[in-house]
Amino acid sequence: MEKEMQEIAKKLLAEKKVDWVIGYENSFEPGASRPVFINKPEDAVKLVFNKSCVNNLSVYLPKVKKQKAAVIAKGCDLRSVREIIKEHQILRENVVIIGVACEGVDSSKCATCRENKLDGADFTVGAVKDLGRKEDLSDIEKFEKLSSSEKEAFWNKEFERCIRCYACRNVCPVCYCPDCFANRLMPEYLNKVVNTAENKVFQQIRMQHVFGRCTDCRACEEACPVGIKLSLLTKKMSKDAKKLFNYESGKDTDSRPPLSTFKVDEEGIVEIM
Amino acid sequence: METKEKKLNIVGFLCNWCSYAGADMTGLGRNIYPANIKVIRIPCTGRMDPMMVIEAFHKGADGVLISGCHPGDCHYSEGNYYWRRRYAHLKELLDFFGIDKRRFHASWVSASEGKKFAEVVKKVVIETEEWKKSTLK
Numbered sequence: 001m002e003k004e005m006q007e008i009a010k011k012l013l014a015e016k017k018v019d020w021v022i023g024y025e026n027s028f029e030p031g032a033s034r035p036v037f038i039n040k041p042e043d044a045v046k047l048v049f050n051k052s053c054v055n056n057l058s059v060y061l062p063k064v065k066k067q068k069a070a071v072i073a074k075g076c077d078l079r080s081v082r083e084i085i086k087e088h089q090i091l092r093e094n095v096v097i098i099g100v101a102c103e104g105v106d107s108s109k110c111a112t113c114r115e116n117k118l119d120g121a122d123f124t125v126g127a128v129k130d131l132g133r134k135e136d137l138s139d140i141e142k143f144e145k146l147s148s149s150e151k152e153a154f155w156n157k158e159f160e161r162c163i164r165c166y167a168c169r170n171v172c173p174v175c176y177c178p179d180c181f182a183n184r185l186m187p188e189y190l191n192k193v194v195n196t197a198e199n200k201v202f203q204q205i206r207m208q209h210v211f212g213r214c215t216d217c218r219a220c221e222e223a224c225p226v227g228i229k230l231s232l233l234t235k236k237m238s239k240d241a242k243k244l245f246n247y248e249s250g251k252d253t254d255s256r257p258p259l260s261t262f263k264v265d266e267e268g269i270v271e272i273m
Numbered sequence: 274m275e276t277k278e279k280k281l282n283i284v285g286f287l288c289n290w291c292s293y294a295g296a297d298m299t300g301l302g303r304n305i306y307p308a309n310i311k312v313i314r315i316p317c318t319g320r321m322d323p324m325m326v327i328e329a330f331h332k333g334a335d336g337v338l339i340s341g342c343h344p345g346d347c348h349y350s351e352g353n354y355y356w357r358r359r360y361a362h363l364k365e366l367l368d369f370f371g372i373d374k375r376r377f378h379a380s381w382v383s384a385s386e387g388k389k390f391a392e393v394v395k396k397v398v399i400e401t402e403e404w405k406k407s408t409l410k
Contacts, residue, residue: 144369149408152371181324189324201331204370208323211362233369240365245358259362262354264344270361273380273393 001100001126002048005072008098008123010044012070018096019067022060024053035060047072049100049125054107055171056080056219062089062176070096075116075128076109079215079250080173082120086253087213089176101126109218109231112136120253140235155200161226162199168220168230169206174213181205207233212241212258215250244269281401283310283336284329285394288318290348291383292340298387306391307398310338317341318379319352323363326377330367336376336401340393343381353381375404 009021025036025046033052037060038044049072057071058080069090073081078099085092099121104110113133118124143151166182169175181189182202189205191198207214216238221230241247245258287293293314299306315321318341329337339360347353360379368374378400380393 148368148371148373148404150371151369155370189328197331200370201327204327204367205324207366208327208363211366236369237362237366240362244361244365259355259358262351262358264354266357267344270357270364270379272357272360273378273396 005049005098005100005125006044006047008125009038009047009070010041012096013038013041013044017068018070020064020069021047021072021098022057022069023047023072023098024049024055024057051104051106054105054222056173056217058084058173059171059219061095061173064094065090068094068096070098072098072100073118073121074100074102074105075118076102076113076215076217078118078121079115080217082253083174083213083215083250084176086255086257087174092253096123097121098123098125101128103129103131107218107222109221114216137235137239140232140239143232143236156196158228159199159203160196162194162196162203162228163226164194164199164202165225167223167225168203171219171223172210173215173217173219174210175206181209203228203230203233207237211237212245212247213249214238281309281335281398281405282333283307283338283394283397283401284334285310285312285338285340286315286318286321286325287312287382288341288348288353289314289316291342291346292380292390294384295340295382295386295390298385299390300387302387304388304391306394309398310394317347317349317352318356319347319349321356321359323359326363327367330372330376335405336378336397338393338397339379340382340390341379343383346383373404375400 012018021038023036024033026048027034031052033048035055035057036046056077058077061084081097084090099118102116112135113131114135116131118128190202214234214237216234218231241258247258287296318339321339326337341353344353364374364377367377378397382390
């Protein structure tokens with residue numbers, strides 16, 4: 001599988017079809033991997049794929065805008081790649097998708113893997129197996145039934161730990177704004193002081209911004225150094241998008257995101273006085 | 274010592290073309306409505322950045338009311354349709370964060386519906402009060 005991947009990368013680079021190959025390489029630590037950016041055919045041997053390849057590499061795609069790039073994508077990452085193409089952050093002809101048949105990596109998200117199919121990938125490495133796993137929304141439904149004060153208490157406890165390192169934003173494939181509201185000073189939506197209330201506002205606004213675009217890839221939860229349960233929020237948002245607008249992000253590359261379009265006859269979605 | 278009950282703070286974002294004029298009409302028609310609402314004029318409900326709602330709650334608003342033109346009557350023809358979608362999801366998301374659904378409201382009030390505006394504000398205040406009482410228990 002790795003050999004096949006290296007061959008494809010080598011060929012693409014040698015034929016000058018792409019400027020960069022974004023993949024995984026072994027880290028210093030045994031059994032760990034890190035992202036690697038390859039631009040010489042002879043370096044293609046560095047590429048690996050194993051259980052430690054958790055990162056969502058599509059986050060680097062908006063940064064290679066003018067150049068061509070090939071990206072190694074698992075089934076879940078592929079949804080983010082489609083979303084980035086949909087939002088015109090990279091042109092479809094400028095990206096070569098090398099899909100990897102993934103059977104789960106070292107991540108909590110894999111237990112409820114929704115999609116490991118590789119539809120729309122230019123190359124497929126390995127054979128895709130049906131894992132027979134299902135999306136589990138039971139924790140969301142349980143949480144929704146709590147009272148408002150219980151919910152607030154839960155999030156206060158979570159965001160008390162937040163150190164506002166913005167790792168969740170930086171690893172998010174759809175958080176590519178060069179001028180983020182969190183850094184803006186005029187108007188200052190977010191105080192730069194780190195405290196529970198401000199941390200919560202940061203995440204509320206971030207979640208609102210990625211609504212209907214978030215593919216629930218859980219990169220933010222993986223990156224969080226203090227282990228805030230962000231998957232609850234991302235799951236909730238994909239559930240809402242499905243329930244309210246019958247929309248699934250990352251499914252295709254041409255549908256309109258739910259908040260940038262509307263239907264005249266949808267009075268039923270919400271009660272307005 | 275006597276404890277003074279704090280007055281509820283409701284922030285109302287009213288669209289310039291319908292609801293703001295509707296609020297004017299309420300006064301013209303001498304309809305009585307609670308004075309808890311602080312009105313902010315916005316060009317259109319389509320201009321409502323959800324960030325402003327989150328900010329309002331963060332800065333201490335007990336309730337938020339967004340009011341605009343009836344569907345199909347928008348001055349900019351489609352702004353309120355966008356708002357309806359945003360409102361639907363924002364209400365869910367804020368509820369998930371622990372901001373009660375009784376605190377966040379939207380309404381369609383046209384420039385001639387002075388009476389309706391008074392009713393809407395009354396309802397918002399009653400629901401927000403209900404929420405406030407439930408937290409004190």
